[in-house]
Amino acid sequence: KQEVTQIPAALSVPEGENLVLNCSFTDSAIYNLQWFRQDPGKGLTSLLLIQSSQREQTSGRLNASLDKSSGRSTLYIAASQPGDSATYLCAVTPPGSARQLTFGSGTQLTVLP
């Protein structure tokens, strides 16, 4: 059974700092990996999707990498801002026709002004 782990559980950084969030998964047979942002009491906002054949994806200040063989992904946030404060979740889908996401428990990020 796929397990997704995110470390650290919480992170607090000063504004302007570059940071890395980590995600690991136990079964390397994945179809894709998706990073989300969740604000308190709100829904999930998709940030980036990386297909299993890709190594990285970029969107603005965000860069996500994927190393499928080692079961790891990182989300790099450049020049962090207070508005980046949220919980960041990673999730993977299995190969084949099944498309359900298996989520990690998230990293709660606080960017201090």
Place this chain on the structure above:
Amino acid sequence: EPEVTQTPSHQVTQMGQEVILRCVPISNHLYFYWYRQILGQKVEFLVSFYNNEISEKSEIFDDQFSVERPDGSNFTLKIRSTKLEDSAMYFCASSEGGGLDEQFFGPGTRLTVL
């Protein structure tokens, strides 16, 4: 920008009552999903729906749960006889299908069972 919408935003019900949670997926999407998040816990998959039938379901999705696409736009989750442990945030999601398959989530319905 197209988005997934859900109603109601908050539903309070008595244990044993039936509830229906409603979702309008993004219009050109073909795959629909329900997930739930119990307070303080991970987001968990419940069910996926494609071509008017369930394609996958988790162990959580037992006989108390059902899904339906009653018309061309709505996608519903019904819980027949709610239990206290059904209290959670329920998220609907949809994806286009095909190779990319990025899932887009709605804002959620907070279900409180008393």
